[in-house]
Amino acid sequence: MTTDEHAERFTLLRPLLFTIAYEILGSATEADDVLQDGYLRWAAVDLTTVRDTKSYLARLVTRQALNAVRASTRRREDYVGPWLPEPLLLEEHDPSADLVLAESVSMAMLVLLETLTPDERAVFVLREVFGFDHGEVAAAVGRPVATVRQIAHRAREHVRARRRRFEPADAATTTRITEQFLTAATTGDLDGLLALLAPDVTWIADSGGKVTAARQPVAGAEKVAGLVLRLFGMAGELPDVRIEPANCNNAPALIVSRGDHLEGVYLLDIAAGEIANFYIMRNPDKLLTLAVPRRIGR
Template identity: 65%
Template sequence: MNPEHEHAERFTHLRPLLFTIAYEILGAATEADDVLQDSYLRWADVDLSEVQDTKAYLAQLVTRQSLNALRAQARRREEYIGPWLPEPVLLDAADASTDVVLAESVSMAMMVVLETLTPDERAVFVLREVFGFEHAEIASAIGKSTTAVRQISHRAREHVQARRKRFEPVDPKTSLELTAQFFVTASTGDIDGLMSMLAPDVVWTADSDGKVSAARRPVSGADSVARLVVGLIRLGGPDGRAEPAFYNGAPALVLYLGDNLEGVVSVEIVDGKITNFYAMRNPEKLAGVTVSRAIGR
């Protein structure tokens, strides 16, 4: 096989895995795509006869490039206006639900937890807990000793477990029906009806970076969130509409005002109640949300 074609074939075969690694480290799909493009250029110059394990080699390459990108954007994150949410990724619900571990790992709730880790902790957690790479392989990827990686892995796992209680995955069809029913009820202004579908401590978090109108602090509590949603729907008026979709393996609604994309609201459901709304309103992060991307091992 032509070396150029073999480089492309190996990379393309692993692209869903590589994209998922980059996305989970960066929390941004567009930046993950950029990392993959840069990684491929580096990969194209590699002598394949010296590569013993293509999957491990490419995973390490993409991890290093992702960490470089994450550290480079640290200042931009510090100057961000309001809550910072991961960029939503459009997924086919059937694809995500075929692998419960992977579907959970890219859920908006998990992505938000990953944001609380240091860059090294984040990379180690993703490579070890999600994809099962050996500590020695991860050490090579992040430039740490195997002993240090074991310590980082333990610390990151405890951190995530403390903030993310595992629960049984909700049937995609049922969860999307509940989400759609919530917004239909909201259009009637029925506050009590809305509150019956919300967990008492439900939280609405919106990401706008100050570029469009949105709550700059999370809104908590069933009554407050219900009234917020009713107010938003009234503000949209007759030109507003919501279309169901699946982002990050969970139900979501894509919001339009006329022909303009206004936002994506991802929903987290636990025990039949909505516990979190993640509203992406930042126009820059909405630029690529309608592009379907593959994830995988």
């Protein structure tokens, strides 16, 4: 077997492998590292011994991702302020036709998955999102099949109990609400803004203590609306500020830049015709991956 064949098989499955690693890690940067290390390992494999390339590579990437999660536990414990997954800038094509894939990379789902143990998260992602059978999942996480079945049940129930009860908004509704939000926020229209927010809307900002941002989540329509108007009001007084729409994690996002510097990204979580959550990324280390659109797949 040639190196070209190793590369061809890996490249074909790269969107799936990246998505597995990203959903387990919540970090595009770390997912890239996992795939780079995974390819080096894969390049040394005798392909005549590989019966199922997809299952083999998924197992390899999962093991590396779990190792990375365990190594980062201490960093998460010492993190300043709320920790959010890295936002993922998606390519122009819309993955929402695959509803399972679309929900699995949503910021709301990734935040929910953070409440699982590493093994629960890996098992849930492989089984519920990518449809691997229990035997394949067991091989990937290094657990007996019977144990994996228990983990899968526990993780599924955990997610079901905490998953949002409303279906995500359709594309037309999402576009309308995003445009109305931007208009209200930039013009200081408090009533217009309140009309778009769920009563229990939350604002969660991740700065890592490196830039200015709310250190605790803000909850409630009036408090969040006041915060939005203050921030957009200050931004409007600064020179060279740009606010550009984007698709991050299959949700509407606003990327805020000042000159050539990326200041942050605002993800809008829209459900039942209202904005249910704002996820704000201000940590500059987690904004680096927004320079390159990603492909996801399953």
